[in-house]
Amino acid sequence: xxxxIQRVSRAQVTVAGRVVGSxxxxxxALIGISGDDTGKDAGYLAEKIVNLRIFDDDRGVMNLSAxxxxxxxxxVSQFTLCGDCRKGRRPSYAKAAPPQVAKPLWELFLxxxxxxxxxxxxxxxxxxMAVELVNDGPVTILLDSTRxx
Numbered sequence: 001x002x003x004x005i006q007r008v009s010r011a012q013v014t015v016a017g018r019v020v021g022s023x024x025x026x027x028x029a030l031i032g033i034s035g036d037d038t039g040k041d042a043g044y045l046a047e048k049i050v051n052l053r054i055f056d057d058d059r060g061v062m063n064l065s066a067x068x069x070x071x072x073x074x075x076v077s078q079f080t081l082c083g084d085c086r087k088g089r090r091p092s093y094a095k096a097a098p099p100q101v102a103k104p105l106w107e108l109f110l111x112x113x114x115x116x117x118x119x120x121x122x123x124x125x126x127x128x129m130a131v132e133l134v135n136d137g138p139v140t141i142l143l144d145s146t147r148x149x
Contacts, residue, residue: 001041001109002032002081003143007054011074011133013123020129021121023072027052028133031109032081033102034095041145042105046112049073054139062139066118073113076123076131077106099126 005027012022029049055064055071066073079102083091097105106125113120123129142149 001034001037001045001105001145003045003049004030004078004081005049005052005054005141005143006030006133007136007139008074009134009136011131013074013076013121014130014132015124015127020124021074021076023074023119023121025069025136026072026074026119027054027066028074028076028131030076030078030081030131031106032078033097033105034082035097035101036095037097037105037145039105039108042109043112044145045143046109046116048143050113050116050118052141054141067116070118072119072121074121074123074133075110075113076129077102077125 008026008028010024011028013020050067051065053065054062055069057063079093079096082096083093084095085091103125110122
C-alpha cells in the first residue's frame, strides 16, 4: 500500500456536489492499494500514519503525532498511486488491486485507523471525487508498506 500524507488546516471530499467527508486541522491520507497487498500492509500503514510526528510542539518543532494532537484524518482511496510511469507516457495501473480485492483492504485500513480513537472521515470508494485541502506547512510525506521509500 502507498500513501501520500499531507498535514492540512482543513480538507474535504465532494462526490456529485455533496460533501461526503471533511476535517479541520489534521491529515489527508491518499491511499493506493496494490494487488499484492494484505491486511498486514493495511495495519502497518494505519499505525504509521497515526504515529507520524509531523505536528509542531510548543517550540515549533515537528515532534507530535496525530494521536498526541487529536488531529482528524481524511482518508481517500486513490488507485492512481499504484501507477507505473517508468515506461512510455501513459501510466500503467497493472499493479493496482482490482476493486474486489481493494475494497476489503480499504475497509480494513479504515477500521485500523478508527481504532486509534481519532476522528476519521473518508471519500467514497470507486467514486469520482473532488478533494479540496489546504496543505499546512506545506508538509507532505510519502509512505509505502513495503518500505520502498
